[in-house]
Amino acid sequence: MKPILVLVSVDSNSILLGAKQFVNYLRETLEKYNLKDSVDVLETGSMGVYTQGVVMAVFPDDVYYSVRSVADVEKIVSEHLLKGRPVLSLEIPRERLKLVVEREKVTEEVRIVLRNIGMIDPRSIDQYIARDGYFALHKALFEMKPEQVIETIKESGLRGRGGAGFPTGLKWQFTAKAQADQKYVVCNADEGEPGTFKDRLIMEGDPHSVIEAMIICGYAVGATKGYIYIRGEYYGSVENIQKAIKDAYEYGFLGENILGSGFSFDLTVRLGAGAYVCGEETALLESIEGKSGRPRLKPPYPPTNGLFGKPTVINNVETFANVPQIILNGANWFKQFGTQGSPGTKVFSLVGNVVRRGIVEVPMGVTVRELIYKFGGGLVGGKQLYMVQTGGTAGTFIGVDKLDVPLHYESFRDHGVSIGSGVILAMDEDVCPVDVALNTMEFFEHESCGKCTPCREGTRLAVEILRRMSKGQGKREDLDTLKQIAITTQEASLCGLGQSINVPLLSILDNFREDFLAHIGTTACPKGVCRFEKPMKVKTKV
Numbered sequence: 001m002k003p004i005l006v007l008v009s010v011d012s013n014s015i016l017l018g019a020k021q022f023v024n025y026l027r028e029t030l031e032k033y034n035l036k037d038s039v040d041v042l043e044t045g046s047m048g049v050y051t052q053g054v055v056m057a058v059f060p061d062d063v064y065y066s067v068r069s070v071a072d073v074e075k076i077v078s079e080h081l082l083k084g085r086p087v088l089s090l091e092i093p094r095e096r097l098k099l100v101v102e103r104e105k106v107t108e109e110v111r112i113v114l115r116n117i118g119m120i121d122p123r124s125i126d127q128y129i130a131r132d133g134y135f136a137l138h139k140a141l142f143e144m145k146p147e148q149v150i151e152t153i154k155e156s157g158l159r160g161r162g163g164a165g166f167p168t169g170l171k172w173q174f175t176a177k178a179q180a181d182q183k184y185v186v187c188n189a190d191e192g193e194p195g196t197f198k199d200r201l202i203m204e205g206d207p208h209s210v211i212e213a214m215i216i217c218g219y220a221v222g223a224t225k226g227y228i229y230i231r232g233e234y235y236g237s238v239e240n241i242q243k244a245i246k247d248a249y250e251y252g253f254l255g256e257n258i259l260g261s262g263f264s265f266d267l268t269v270r271l272g273a274g275a276y277v278c279g280e281e282t283a284l285l286e287s288i289e290g291k292s293g294r295p296r297l298k299p300p301y302p303p304t305n306g307l308f309g310k311p312t313v314i315n316n317v318e319t320f321a322n323v324p325q326i327i328l329n330g331a332n333w334f335k336q337f338g339t340q341g342s343p344g345t346k347v348f349s350l351v352g353n354v355v356r357r358g359i360v361e362v363p364m365g366v367t368v369r370e371l372i373y374k375f376g377g378g379l380v381g382g383k384q385l386y387m388v389q390t391g392g393t394a395g396t397f398i399g400v401d402k403l404d405v406p407l408h409y410e411s412f413r414d415h416g417v418s419i420g421s422g423v424i425l426a427m428d429e430d431v432c433p434v435d436v437a438l439n440t441m442e443f444f445e446h447e448s449c450g451k452c453t454p455c456r457e458g459t460r461l462a463v464e465i466l467r468r469m470s471k472g473q474g475k476r477e478d479l480d481t482l483k484q485i486a487i488t489t490q491e492a493s494l495c496g497l498g499q500s501i502n503v504p505l506l507s508i509l510d511n512f513r514e515d516f517l518a519h520i521g522t523t524a525c526p527k528g529v530c531r532f533e534k535p536m537k538v539k540t541k542v
Contacts, residue, residue, distance in 0.1 A: 002040045007057040008119045011041040012236045025070045029077040045205020047118035071376035082100040113321040119207030125247040128208040129536035136324035141261040155331035157343035163420045165409040174303035176221040176313035183223035188316045189230040193392035195423040197346040201318035203237035207244035213323035218265045232271040276447035294449045295495035336420035338364030342408035350376045351428040369403040383428040391420020394500040413471045432527045433512035437467040455498030458489040470530040472522045
């Protein structure tokens, strides 16, 4: 190791801000100043909630910079790395540092899933191993029986982090008890929920944690084959996962007779075509099998009749990423975080009008207010918060009266606030709930696979009503019709896509009823933001 180490975030968000260009220029500049023999450059994953630039950290000086141009890189090299003088104009202030990069030192945040992200080169299996990577796999294979692994996951209380919150250990147990000549483990990395990007950053920043967990799961349930189903447009995730799988095979963590244990496991990547409905587990299985990604009728369920009709465990990226640490540290260690009914941590995606957008990992039970104002830095321009959508597009719309509701898997039942996939979409006072509802239902209409009538026709009708309302042509009875659509789709739709429509639609109608009533009997949106309030001007050729 050289005396100085420079870490640079090169996750997909940072790449859009020029991270790759900055890394290349950094290496060229180090060579120009004859510093390449004394400075190591390490590309790493996301280092935290995003500022307006790419995060670049210099160790052992423990200085973090926000880089926006190659000129900034030149300053850091010529001043800090060459002369030992930190560039104050680029340095991230210490009061901001806790929320941006030094997450492990903040008591409010606990990094279990994100513990390696921003700390290692995600393309280096050696660096993963150096931070206890694959130690959990060794422990499971040589110190635990398959049923003990499952019991540990059950005792930990880990629940599915994709949104449904089903007990992970129980799901594994169902598959373990099923009798079959072949079983599968599938990682749902489709992540089609708008505003959600946590799984992408996990795969970009720490792909081996997911792979290690899937191997452990395979050992526990008796599966010898696994698939990671990734959105095709997640280029960084696909690249890093494929590199990690290749390295895992070379090191003997995948393939025949893993580590001499007698257990074998093979892993393959399958790419999705961007269909939101393929986030539903049976539609995902259909897609892996080469069929159209449309949901199956349930029961039977995947734990007994899944991929190719065989018993299959399906968990999402964040769920799997918890597993190695639970196996290493034990169930009681995991249960010290979070709440009694929802142990552990949750990775939240902060989006919308917040100052600092990005991901944050905190114990279950954090409030919406803490996420927006403590970690998100409040609203851009100091504007007033008007509404928040929690849990993603299929989540709940709430007003400021519910900001102090603790977020866990019981919060929807107790307070009408969904945790879902972990999205916190903050919207300021300039947002119109009617326009937001229309945008939401247009998404569901577009993503409906059309297989069942309630979802296909219900979403279409809801969009028609909301478009009329956005133009000031709505009627009071339209609100009752929208509620009936929500109830019908929830009760009669084939899969989770249609069944979840009622959550966002009913919550926005109930919590922002006055905004909808204000659109009735008027010719324009009271806030002047609805897309369809002004008629389009059509140019006619003469």
